[in-house]
Structure formats: structure tokens, C-alpha cells
Amino acid sequence: MRSILTVYRKELTDYFSSKKFIILLGLVYVAGLSSVYVSLQNIRDATSGLDGFIFLKLFTISGDILPSFITFISLFIPIIGIIFGFDAINSERRSGNLSRVMSQPIFRDSIINGKFLAGITTLSIIIASIVFLISGIGLRSIGVPPSAEEILRIFFFIFICIFYGTFWMSLSMLFSIIMEKTATSILTSIAIWLFLVIFLPIIANAIANTVVPLENASAADQVKNYVIEHNILRSSPSTLFSESITTLLVPAGGHFLINPQSFASADLSKMLLSPLSLGQSLIQVWPQIIVIIALAIICFAVSYVIFMRQEIRAT
Amino acid sequence: MEDIIISKNLSKNYNGNKAVSNLDLSIKKGEIYGLLGPNGAGKSTIILMILGLTEPSSGTINVAGFNSTREALKVKRIAGYLPEKIGFYEDMTAEQNLAYTAELNNIKYSEIPKKIEKALKIVGLVENKKQIVKQFSKGMKQRLGIADVLIKDPELVIFDEPTEGLDVKVANSILDTIIKLNKEKGITFMLSSHQLNLIQKICHRVGILSNGNLIGEGKIDELGRKLFGGGRFIIEVEISGDTKEILNKFSNLKDVIDIGKEGNVFQIICNKDLRSEISKIIANTESILTRMNIKDYALEEIYLKYFKEE
Amino acid sequence: MKVKSKRIKSAVIAILCVFALSIIFAMPSAILAQEEEAETETDVPEEISFDIPYPEVKAKFGESFNFKVDVSYKGDEPLTFDVNWEAPEGWYVRIKPSYQETEISAVKLDPGQEESWEISAAPQVKVEPGDYPIKIIASNEDIGLEATAEITAVITASYDMDLATKTGRLNTEVTSGKDNKYTLVVNNTGTDSIENISLSTQEPEGWLVNFDNDDIETIESGDKKEIVATIKPPEKTVAGDYVLTLNASSENAQDSLELRVTVLTPTIWGWVGIGIIVIVIVGVAIIFARLGRR
Ligand SMILES: Nc1ncnc2c1ncn2[C@@H]1O[C@H](COP(=O)(O)OP(=O)(O)O)[C@@H](O)[C@H]1O
Numbered sequence: 015m016r017s018i019l020t021v022y023r024k025e026l027t028d029y030f031s032s033k034k035f036i037i038l039l040g041l042v043y044v045a046g047l048s049s050v051y052v053s054l055q056n057i058r059d060a061t062s063g064l065d066g067f068i069f070l071k072l073f074t075i076s077g078d079i080l081p082s083f084i085t086f087i088s089l090f091i092p093i094i095g096i097i098f099g100f101d102a103i104n105s106e107r108r109s110g111n112l113s114r115v116m117s118q119p120i121f122r123d124s125i126i127n128g129k130f131l132a133g134i135t136t137l138s139i140i141i142a143s144i145v146f147l148i149s150g151i152g153l154r155s156i157g158v159p160p161s162a163e164e165i166l167r168i169f170f171f172i173f174i175c176i177f178y179g180t181f182w183m184s185l186s187m188l189f190s191i192i193m194e195k196t197a198t199s200i201l202t203s204i205a206i207w208l209f210l211v212i213f214l215p216i217i218a219n220a221i222a223n224t225v226v227p228l229e230n231a232s233a234a235d236q237v238k239n240y241v242i243e244h245n246i247l248r249s250s251p252s253t254l255f256s257e258s259i260t261t262l263l264v265p266a267g268g269h270f271l272i273n274p275q276s277f278a279s280a281d282l283s284k285m286l287l288s289p290l291s292l293g294q295s296l297i298q299v300w301p302q303i304i305v306i307i308a309l310a311i312i313c314f315a316v317s318y319v320i321f322m323r324q325e326i327r328a329t
Numbered sequence: 330m331e332d333i334i335i336s337k338n339l340s341k342n343y344n345g346n347k348a349v350s351n352l353d354l355s356i357k358k359g360e361i362y363g364l365l366g367p368n369g370a371g372k373s374t375i376i377l378m379i380l381g382l383t384e385p386s387s388g389t390i391n392v393a394g395f396n397s398t399r400e401a402l403k404v405k406r407i408a409g410y411l412p413e414k415i416g417f418y419e420d421m422t423a424e425q426n427l428a429y430t431a432e433l434n435n436i437k438y439s440e441i442p443k444k445i446e447k448a449l450k451i452v453g454l455v456e457n458k459k460q461i462v463k464q465f466s467k468g469m470k471q472r473l474g475i476a477d478v479l480i481k482d483p484e485l486v487i488f489d490e491p492t493e494g495l496d497v498k499v500a501n502s503i504l505d506t507i508i509k510l511n512k513e514k515g516i517t518f519m520l521s522s523h524q525l526n527l528i529q530k531i532c533h534r535v536g537i538l539s540n541g542n543l544i545g546e547g548k549i550d551e552l553g554r555k556l557f558g559g560g561r562f563i564i565e566v567e568i569s570g571d572t573k574e575i576l577n578k579f580s581n582l583k584d585v586i587d588i589g590k591e592g593n594v595f596q597i598i599c600n601k602d603l604r605s606e607i608s609k610i611i612a613n614t615e616s617i618l619t620r621m622n623i624k625d626y627a628l629e630e631i632y633l634k635y636f637k638e639e
Numbered sequence: 640m641k642v643k644s645k646r647i648k649s650a651v652i653a654i655l656c657v658f659a660l661s662i663i664f665a666m667p668s669a670i671l672a673q674e675e676e677a678e679t680e681t682d683v684p685e686e687i688s689f690d691i692p693y694p695e696v697k698a699k700f701g702e703s704f705n706f707k708v709d710v711s712y713k714g715d716e717p718l719t720f721d722v723n724w725e726a727p728e729g730w731y732v733r734i735k736p737s738y739q740e741t742e743i744s745a746v747k748l749d750p751g752q753e754e755s756w757e758i759s760a761a762p763q764v765k766v767e768p769g770d771y772p773i774k775i776i777a778s779n780e781d782i783g784l785e786a787t788a789e790i791t792a793v794i795t796a797s798y799d800m801d802l803a804t805k806t807g808r809l810n811t812e813v814t815s816g817k818d819n820k821y822t823l824v825v826n827n828t829g830t831d832s833i834e835n836i837s838l839s840t841q842e843p844e845g846w847l848v849n850f851d852n853d854d855i856e857t858i859e860s861g862d863k864k865e866i867v868a869t870i871k872p873p874e875k876t877v878a879g880d881y882v883l884t885l886n887a888s889s890e891n892a893q894d895s896l897e898l899r900v901t902v903l904t905p906t907i908w909g910w911v912g913i914g915i916i917v918i919v920i921v922g923v924a925i926i927f928a929r930l931g932r933r
């Protein structure tokens with residue numbers, strides 16, 4: 015147990031001494047602070063004084079030029095995760111440290127566990143600190159304290175962000191185990207990310223338009239088209255992530271994003287955009303959250319098994 | 330003396346290729362053992378199995394009574410290992426690197442600075458304590474590697490290719506340190522190398538490995554005999570005149586193992602320097618000794634046979 | 640030195656020449672003019688008359704009274720008339736030819752010429768409602784010809800009210816969820832009393848604005864009344880500036896006022912916010928100090 019802690023502490027020290035981490039942290043802070051600046055500019059227009067969830071709007075309101083905090087964070091989390099994981103093992107192996115460290119009286123998994131935990135810790139520090147910073151600035155500027163429910167929603171939001179980041183970190187860590195070169199492992203991770211974020215939407219759109227052409231389509235067909243596209247997009251963790259955080263942070267109406275059918279079939283004129291309770295919001299996105307966590311665990315488990323069976327000698 | 334490493338019938342296959350086959354090895358406490366063989370002979374594989382970092386395909390290996398496969402942790406507690414391409418965390422200082430090793434060895438925090446100081450003193454790197462490893466030369470890194478294994482006060486140090494990539498002077502200073510540690514602290518060393526000529530002089534015993542097989546083992550001066558069916562000396566004698574009679578007389582000499590003849594040149598393989606006897610025999614005949622030379626051939630031949638091909 | 644004095648000399652000579660020449664040319668024309676004036680003499684009957692289609696104009700105090708006057712002149716020589724006016728104390732009258740901006744005090748009329756003038760009169764000081772006669776006089780003293788027109792400006796009672804803040808500032812600060820008192824002043828700036836003044840507001844959604852007295856029975860002319868408005872933004876109001884429109888209206892007059900209301904961050908949340916920011920920054924700094932390698 016002490017060996018995990020030793021590896022963990024060393025890895026944390028590495029993070030907090032490395033330039034790449036400081037640059038990442040700076041980027042996240044700049045993005046987060048500029049987005050809160052924008053949301054503070056626009057928060058009053060978006061707030062009808064009676065809506066209960068003013069505080070959450072700090073995170074969800076976008077400006078004309080700058081996107082909202084949740085858009086920024088959806089972009090940054092995969093990057094942070096990938097950067098944290100891509101060279102976890104192969105750089106140690108290449109540098110000849112792995113054999114030396116493994117010849118110390120420690121279990122082999124101490125290394126990977128310690129690294130994994132340190133990565134999660136650092137990720138959590140980044141995410142939690144920027145969210146709290148925004149909350150503090152928001153509280154100072156808008157003077158409206160968050161309700162207990164809002165605080166809970168923000169904590170759930172932080173947890174989901176951490177799990178999502180953990181998924182990306184374990185994925186790139188997996189590549190760092192199976193690939194010898196760090197260049198290969200980072201390129202592979204980034205390729206997957208780009209595919210999910212850029213190409214999958216294009217592909218989904220193309221498939222949906224092929225199956226149900228949109229030209230002269232009836233309203234029902236348009237919905238069908240959208241549902242097809244949406245279901246394809248669901249195969250991407252980034253879609254699951256944005257669905258869950260939107261539902262959590264936009265209690266009124268955020269969940270329509272994930273239920274296009276109900277949105278289309280409902281008689282909107284009779285529907286009130288009343289906010290969901292926290293429980294209801296969570297139930298709406300429970301499957302998404304579970305899948306994100308499961309993906310993170312699966313990636314880690316595969317990494318773990320492969321690492322435990324691998325030759326440790328430098329190649 | 331007690332054996333510290335004992336392997337029985339140890340084999341390792343990589344995708345059907347035998348990297349090590351049926352190895353029986355025993356290394357005594359307090360000795361410097363050299364595992365010699367060309368690249369790809371299986372030296373590193375054996376070392377990894379000794380430390381429990383690779384599982385044998387068959388056979389067993391024990392270090393100080395602990396099974397390397399099942400009790401790897403206990404083995405690693407007493408055995409230090411310097412891998413082939415040793416590496417340190419380049420952005421950390423020498424001290425920080427050693428402190429990390431110390432913590433991984435579960436050494437009390439309060440004792441760590443003292444241990445680091447002591448280990449660095451032995452390898453002569455005390456002044457470089459606060460220097461980051463990035464600035465270290467290859468030889469300094471190798472010495473830091475020795476300090477690194479000394480942190481855990483090992484009974485046994487396994488050193489894979491200790492002189493690889495170092496110039497002769499630096500290599501010799503590393504070897505001197507090994508001898509010193511062996512003498513003063515009684516640490517058992519197992520060295521692996523393909524640089525036979527560099528290593529052999531400090532080894533009490535060597536094993537010659539070729540294609541995963543241990544083809545010879547023992548003290549250097551005994552090895553030739555084992556490998557080439559005895560005989561440590563080859564005496565070449567060229568005479569003019571009748572050779573038949575002389576051949577007969579040579580055969581009757583004690584200590585002669587084998588005699589070869591090509592025209593009027595003899596090759597006498599023997600255990601003793603028989604030159605005076607040979608010249609006496611020739612003087613007693615009509616023939617004239619035109620040339621005679623002798624060589625102490627064992628290591629030379631081993632080297633030619635097993636190491637030169639690369 | 641020599642060159643310079645030469646130059647000055649020639650300049651003086653040139654100036655003297657110009658002076659002399661101008662005297663020579665001016666003399667005859669002056670003599671000619673004197674002769675002409677002496678010659679002028681008349682014996683044809685002249686007449687000047689005013690025609691006023693609307694001699695009486697009603698308006699409220701503060702507005703100006705506009706009349707139209709047609710002037711006609713008969714005679715056989717063009718004649719110049721002085722144009723004057725007489726009005727009660729405090730009035731000022733402007734006489735202009737129609738469609739022109741120049742104010743006139745004399746006019747030269749050709750025989751048979753008709754002209755129309757615009758007359759605007761306005762009191763320069765506060766005057767009571769009532770009739771104010773004004774005389775317009777055109778006269779030529781040389782031949783003793785004069786015409787007079789009488790017009791009347793009737794000031795009716797005026798209803799005017801001014802809604803203002805007591806301090807005169809159009810901005811205020813409030814705390815959300817609390818009753819914030821703010822004093823307004825309704826001024827009757829008209830000439831008659833204003834009755835049944837009701838107050839109303841256009842406020843941001845969810846705000847409550849009440850008046851201690853939202854139906855004022857009457858305010859005499861020149862009088863004012865203070866009203867205390869209670870502004871209560873909802874509990875969860877985002878801090879910042881809001882616009883609150885206040886209206887005072889009666890049958891005859893009305894006024895409105897845009898008040899810029901700054902909702903302040905309740906001090907406690909301001910401090911909690913700062914506290915959180917400080918904790919985060921210090922926390923991250925500590926983590927860096929503890930974990931970072933120097
Ligand atoms: N991970 C591996 N997979 C497959 N073959 C390997 C692996 N590691 C070593 N070998 C093979 O095992 C043999 C012995 O290698 P090694 O023990 O490194 O030799 P040495 O250390 O004596 O140079 C070589 O033929 C090498 O190709």
C-alpha cells in the first residue's frame with residue numbers, strides 16, 4: 015500500500031512540476047474565466063427574476079463570440095485526459111525507469127494504480143478549482159447564492175466531468191501500454207477524439223439523410239431523421255457527456271436534448287418548460303453517466319490486465 | 330559455501346523460440362559470477378527470471394530460498410538489479426531519484442537522507458547530489474545506478490551489461506567499485522556481459538551462455554579444459570627429418586592429451602608446459618627442431634568461438 | 640540702411656496719394672445726395688392699414704401666441720414705416736414677414752403693396768391666465784401716418800406636472816428581497832390645480848413597487864407633494880442595473896421618470912464569493928508549493 019502511495023505522490027509531484035500541466039491549467043483557467051465573464055454579461059437577459067436556477071446559468075450561458083463554460087470544458091476534458099495518460103507507461107519503459115522501479119520490492123500494479131490515481135487527483139483539482147473559482151466570482155458578482163439543489167447539481171457536474179476525464183485518461187493510458195512510442199500513442203488518442211468529435215457527427219448526419227431524406231420531408235420524417243442521427247451520435251462518449259451535463263445544469267428543458275421523440279411528439283403549446291427535480295434530472299441521464307463510468311473502468315481494467323502480463327524490459 | 334541463486338531446469342520460450350533452455354545454475358554467496366555470452370544468448374532473460382520480472386516457461390528458480398516466481402517481492406527485497414539500459418527520472422536530482430527508490434523499499438523516512446549520503450559516497454557522486462540527472466554522463470548514470478541498488482542494502486546485485494557503452498577507463502572504475510563492494514560488504518554479484526575480455530578478470534566464476542544453453546561454467550583457467558576436452562596449452566613443433574619416431578615418443582609423454590600432425594608440424598595439446606621435454610626428445614634423434622611455440626589458448630579460443638561471430 | 644529708408648519713403652508717398660485721390664472722388668457724390676433730399680416733396684393722400692383675420696388667440700402659459708397680420712399701403716411714393724408694438728409688462732412680441740426669419744422694426748412699402756406678417760407673442764415671466772391686449776403700430780413720423788392693430792393673447796389655465804426624485808438623481812441602489820424606500824416628488828408646474836393623480840410603474844419581472852400614497856387627490860398650482868416609493872426586487876435578483884419606469888398621470892397632465900436601479904450584491908454573499916475565490920487560489924498555490932519540485 016505504501017508503494018502505491020509513493021508512486022502516487024511522485025506522480026503528483028511530476029504533474030505539479032511539469033510545464034505541460036501548468037500550461038493546461040492556465041488554458042483551462044483562461045477559458046473558464048473568459049466564459050464566466052461572458053455569462054455575467056448576459057446572465058440578466060437570460061434570467062427572468064423568478065426562475066429558480068440563476069446560479070447554474072453561470073456555467074451554461076454563452077455569449078455572441080465566446081461559448082459557455084460547459085462547451086469549453088467538454089472540449090478541454092478529453093485533451094487533459096489524453097495528455098495525462100498518453101505517455102504514462104511507454105515513456106517510463108523507454109527511459110529505462112520501468113525496469114529499475116519494478117525491481118524494487120513492489121507489486122507491479124502499484125505503478126499503474128499510482129499513476130492512475132495521481133491522474134484522477136490532478137484532473138479533479140483542475141476541474142473542481144475552476145468550477146469553484148467560477149462559483150466564487152459568480153457569487154460575488156450576481157449576489158444570488160446557489161440553492162442547496164444547485165450546489166448538489168454542481169457537485170454532480172464535477173463528478174461527471176471527472177469520470178469523463180478519467181475515461182479519456184485510461185484510454186490514452188491503454189495506448190501508452192500497448193504502443194512503444196509516445197508519438198504513436200498520443201496520435202492514436204487524438205485521432206479517436208477527433209473522430210468522435212468531428213467526423214462522427216458528419217457521418218451520423220449523412221446516414222440519417224440517406225435513410226430519411228430531408229427534402230420535402232414531413233414533420234414526422236424530420237423527427238425520424240433527427241432520431242437516427244441522434245442514436246448514432248450516442249455511440250460517442252462525448253455525446254453522452256454533453257447530454258448528462260446539460261440535463262443537470264439546465265433543469266428546465268435540458269433533457270429535451272436527450273429525448274428528441276418526446277420533444278417532437280409533445281404538444282408544445284401545452285407543455286410547460288418547468289424545471290425537473292434533481293432526482294428526475296438524474297434519472298434522465300443515469301444511463302449516460304453509468305456508461306461513461308463503465309467505459310472508464312473498462313479502459314482501466316484492460317490497461318491493467320495488459321500491463322500485468324507485459325514484458326517489462328526496455329525495448 | 331551456500332548457494333544464493335539456484336535454478337533447476339529453467340527454460341523460457343518466446344513464441345516457441347527457446348531463449349533459455351534447461352538451465353541449471355548455482356551461484357554462491359559472496360562470489361562474483363559472470364554470465365557471459367554474445368548478444369541474444371539469453372542473459373537478460375535469465376536475469377529477469379531470477380528477479381521474478383518474467384515468468385519461466387518451465388523449471389524453478391530460487392534466490393536465498395525464495396521462489397522467484399511466487400515470492401518475487403521477497404527476492405526483490407534482497408536483490409538489487411541494474412538493468413541493461415538503466416534510466417533515471419531526468420528532471421529529478423540524483424538525491425530525489427534515490428529517495429524515490431528508498432521509499433519504494435519501505436525505508437523509514439528518517440533514515441533516507443543518511444542512506445543516500447552513504448550510497449553516493451561509495452560511488453563518488455556526493456558532489457552531484459543536487460544535480461539533475463539530465464546533466465549526468467553515461468558513466469555517472471551507471472555509478473548512480475550502483476548507488477541506487479545500494480540503497481536497499483542488497484545481499485545480491487545483478488548487473489546486466491555493466492560496461493556496455495562505456496570507455497575502458499570508466500568501465501574499469503565501475504569494475505573496481507564492484508570488487509570493492511564484494512570485498513568490503515560481501516555482496517554477491519552476478520554480472521552479465523558480452524564483453525568477455527573486460528569482465529572475466531574480476532569474476533571468480535563465469536558461465537558461458539550460447540543460444541540459451543550454458544555451455545561451460547567454472548573458473549576462467551579451468552574453462553578451456555571443459556570446453557575443449559581438457560588441455561590448456563597448445564605447443565606447435567616443426568621439425569625436419571623423420572617424424573614417425575618422434576610422434577611415437579611424443580605420445581608416450583605424460584600430460585599429453587592430443588597430438589595432431591600436418592606434414593612435419595605437430596600440434597600437441599597438453600596440460601603442462603612440455604617444451605623442455607619436447608626439445609630433449611628431438612635432441613635425442615637425428616631430426617632438427619626448426620620452430621617451436623606455445624600458447625595459453627583457452628580464453629582466446631572461447632572468445633573466437635563464441636563471441637567473435639558478431 | 641540706405642535701401643531700407645528708401646523703401647519707407649516710397650511707401651509714405653503712395654499712401655498719401657491714395658488718400659488725396661479718395662477725397663477728390665468722394666466730394667461730388669456727397670454734394671449730390673444733399674441736393675436730392677432737398678428736392679423731395681409730396682401731395683398725394685397716403686394710407687396704411689392692417690387686416691387681422693384672427694385677432695384673438697388662446698394658448699396655455701408657456702406656449703407662444705401666433706397671429707397673422709396683412710399690411711397694405713396705398714399712396715404714390717414708396718414709404719418707410721417704423722414698426723412697433725405695445726404689450727403688457729413681461730411680454731415680448733416678435734414681428735416677422737411671413738416665411739422669413741428676420742425680426743423687423745421698420746418696413747419700406749411700395750404703393751399698393753400688400754404684405755403679411757407673422758406675429759408671435761410670449762410672456763417672458765410667469766403671468767396669470769387672462770386676456771392680454773397687444774398693439775402693433777406702423778408709423779411714419781415725417782408725414783404723420785400711423786396704423787394700429789389690436790390683437791389679444793388669451794392665456795388659458797395650464798396643466799403641467801413634473802415627476803422627479805427628491806434628490807434629483809435618477810439612480811438609486813437597492814438590496815434584493817428587501818423593501819427599499821425612495822422619495823419621489825410630484826410638482827404641479829401648471830397654472831391650475833391638478834386632481835386625482837395616480838401613480839404606476841413599469842418594473843422588471845417579479846419586482847414589487849408600492850407607493851405610500853398612490854392616489855393623490857389634488858396639488859395646487861406651483862405646489863408639490865412627496866411620495867415614498869417602496870421598491871422590492873425579488874430575493875434572487877442578479878446584481879446589476881435595472882430600469883424602473885415611474886408614471887404619474889391625471890386627466891390633464893402626466894409625466895414619467897426612468898429610474899436606474901442598481902441591485903447591490905448583498906454584502907454577505909459578496910464576501911462569501913471573495914472567500915471562495917481566495918480559498919481556491921490559496922488551495923491551488925499550496926498544492927503547487929507542497930507537490931511541486933523546485
Ligand atoms: N519480449 C520478447 N519477445 C520475444 N522474444 C524475446 C523477447 N525478449 C527477448 N527475446 C529473445 O530472447 C532471446 C534472448 O534475449 P536476451 O535475454 O535479451 O539476450 P541477451 O541479454 O543475452 O542479449 C533473444 O533471441 C531475443 O530475441
Ligand SMILES: [Mg+2]
Binds near residue numbers: 369372373374413489
Ligand atoms: Mg541483454
